[in-house]
Amino acid sequence: MKTPEQSREKAKSRVRRKLIETASDLFYRHGIENVGINEVIERSGVARMSLYYHFKSKDDLILAVLDDAAEIRLKALAESAGEGKDPGSRLLAAFRSLKGIAEAEGFRGCAFINAATERANPSDPIHGRVARYKSALRETFAALASEAGAAQPDLLSWQLLILWDGAVTEAYIQQRPDLVDAAVSAAETLLRASLPQSGSGR
Amino acid sequence: MKTPEQSREKAKSRVRRKLIETASDLFYRHGIENVGINEVIERSGVARMSLYYHFKSKDDLILAVLDDAAEIRLKALAESAGEGKDPGSRLLAAFRSLKGIAEAEGFRGCAFINAATERANPSDPIHGRVARYKSALRETFAALASEAGAAQPDLLSWQLLILWDGAVTEAYIQQRPDLVDAAVSAAETLLRASLPQSGSGR
């Protein structure tokens, strides 16, 4: 006996999922604009018209891929932020989870940043998804910073987001996952400096 | 009377320069892969064969554009770092110069990061130029950090580079040049925390 939930899930078919997953992988590895629809359907083992049945265009598929990735990434981040007792260490744990990402085989930076870069027009719907994802990321930081008792949680959250993006980007450019460590230690310094009972002394 | 220097400069012809400048502008505004050589030559007012006389391929033109941009940007940075007396304030002045860049009409992030993103393969020659440029940037930071007496100038310089990249990227994604301010204040905090005579007290 199926719940309506499951039926709707079924309605979003294996073929559709397969397309999203294959496209997600290909888009990330080679860049959105460097992957044709032909490649997507071949690797998916799906017919051309099936793609255009589920998605009205390549752009539509890209949006679905981004939405899917946002859900996955934000969920994973929330899990990482579960490790640690006080909010401060949970914040840093979330930050440290970046290392694993950067160390992964085929790491190529942030899929969202990459998407926004490939689409030059800021009014492209893709930009909206990217901005939304990054905002969600920042809000996660802001919540933790606030809990931790940071003096200016909002400012700190933006600084952490900037560190995050910079770390992902530079680790990719220099092909050095260890650069994430520099960002983590910077996050630590910023967090400590932001705490009211003042900064330096150990 | 011309020095050999100038002759060689002449040999690098107005047409060649025009191509580099036009391509630089178009590549930045629309993305490298979204600009065809047809557009480049039309906007340059140059014949197709003239492009292929000076550059053996589109990729070759891209490399020339990146080299040109690196020279310009690093020179501009050195100038910005000239403002201020002590090394610390010169470092921050350099950082603050980012704001003007992010505020410029048509700002679309870092041309080098964008180029590296569009070319998925890390062994692409383009990646080499990007990594080289970013390294030069970092070395500038490292020199200033060292002069300023930072405890770990190397670590600090990487952190500053990460902040730099993150700020440029996020300012573009969110379409908010003011986010650069958050990065500047973070740089300030990191610099202060890195100075030996300790951290917090105002």
Place this chain on the structure above:
DNA sequence: AGATTACCATACTGACTTGTCTATATGCAA
């Protein structure tokens, strides 16, 4: 003067792109 360098115009090749059209097949629900 003669050679080389710089430059121009344009037609063309061949590969690749997204998206459409046609035609068919299956399973499920009313």
Place this chain on the structure above:
DNA sequence: TTGCATATAGACAAGTCAGTATGGTAATCT
């Protein structure tokens, strides 16, 4: 049984792209 949703195969249209082939002209150097 009829009809709708899901899926498939493959040809095709219409356009874009990088780069070449051909055949010149104009400036500069030796």
